[in-house]
Amino acid sequence: MSSTVGLILLIVGITFDVIGAIGLVRLPDIYNRLQAATKCVTLGTCMILLAVLFYAGFNSIGIKALLCIWFILITSPTGAHAIARGAHKCGVKLWEGSVMDKYAEDSEGAEDKA
Amino acid sequence: MNIFIILLMFSMFLCLYRVGKGPTAPDRTVAIDTLGTLVVGFCALFSIITGKDLYMNIGLSWALLSFIGTIALAKYLEGRSFDE
Amino acid sequence: MKRFVHFLLLLGIWILLTWSLNWQDLLVGVIVAFIVDLLFSDIFPIYAVKVFTPKRLFWLFIYVWVFLYYMVKANFDVAYRVLNIYMPIRPGIVKVRTRLKTDMSRTFLANSITLTPGTLSVDIVGDHIYVHWINIVSDDPAEETEIIVRRFENLIERVFE
Secondary structure, eight states: OHHHHHHHHHHHHHHHHHHHHHHHHHSSSHHHHHHHHHHHHHHHHHHHHHHHHHHHOTTHHHHHHHHHHHHHHHHHHHHHHHHHHHHHHTTOOOOTTOOOBHHHHHHHHHHHHO | OHHHHHHHHHHHHHHHHHHHHOSSHHHHHHHHHHHHHHHHHHHHHHHHHHOOSHHHHHHHHHHHHHHHHHHHHHHHHHTOOTTO | OHHHHHHHHHHHHHHHHHOOOOHHHHHHHHHHHHHHHHHHGGGSOGGGGGGOSHHHHHHHHHHHHHHHHHHHHHHHHHHHHHHSTTOOOBOEEEEEEOOOOSHHHHHHHHHHHHTSTTEEEEEEETTEEEEEESBOOOSOHHHHHHHHHHHHHHHHHHHHO
16 A cells, blocks of 8 residues: 555656756746756655655654655755856846846846945 | 666756756756756665665765755855855 | 753754664764754754744644645646647746745745745845746736735744744
């Protein structure tokens, strides 16, 4: 029973991982790539780790998988946030199809005042 | 289980393609970050196959170290010192 | 008090990681936790401990399930956009306003925004969060705020403020 649930989680998780990697290659600019990479790969890896918990049960392996899920859920969005901010600060433009960029408008306004 | 390993390797190669091609430095950073998370998944898969907790230890350390590396690269991109 | 809570937390994580109650492992754990406590206890956010009251824990429980629901939904959203041949995206950076005050609740709000459908927080300046949105549906700031922030703001306010 528990290994069946683990197998299903494994299949879904790896599918999301592959979709995230395809998004990393296909999408046009860095911010969209960050969206695909962060969301899909985070949930996919968390599902693989949850499958470890279902396969192994509550022993030393399962507990480590749970702690690893916690670390990844906290660190992955923080890393994405840092990369997005760093990319905007070092001057990477948005894709030409983008609709608006309030952040660039506001930071230019601040520089004009200073 | 072999098909799972092949699929994860395939997504890692897609990330490596982005590392090699990526027009700007932040693109490469995103790909490196994604690669780090995928390696954690790979370690978890190995720990299912072999049933040893050794691979989970590697995955746990890798998750933390790859986060520190990502933050350092992001700070470098931002062009500021590490003191702030 | 602060140091003691920090020490107990570190020792708990050590016991979970080693997963044995052998006295040798416990002794090493106490020594390591004490050293780390001496070095890093000043950056430990002690006010996080106030979450452990029954009412806040109840809202935390609800928050976790709402968060998981939106996270799975976000993944199907991204999968739809990536696998579609025409890539129906309309990206841009919008500015939304939050009424949360403490650092911890703002951190949780920004991380929740990043992992939910189509949005990625870029920066926080004052009370405003800049959010990269993959598919902008309206040009009105009030409506954007309503869509992006209100999902979590009420819950996070009840848990962490």
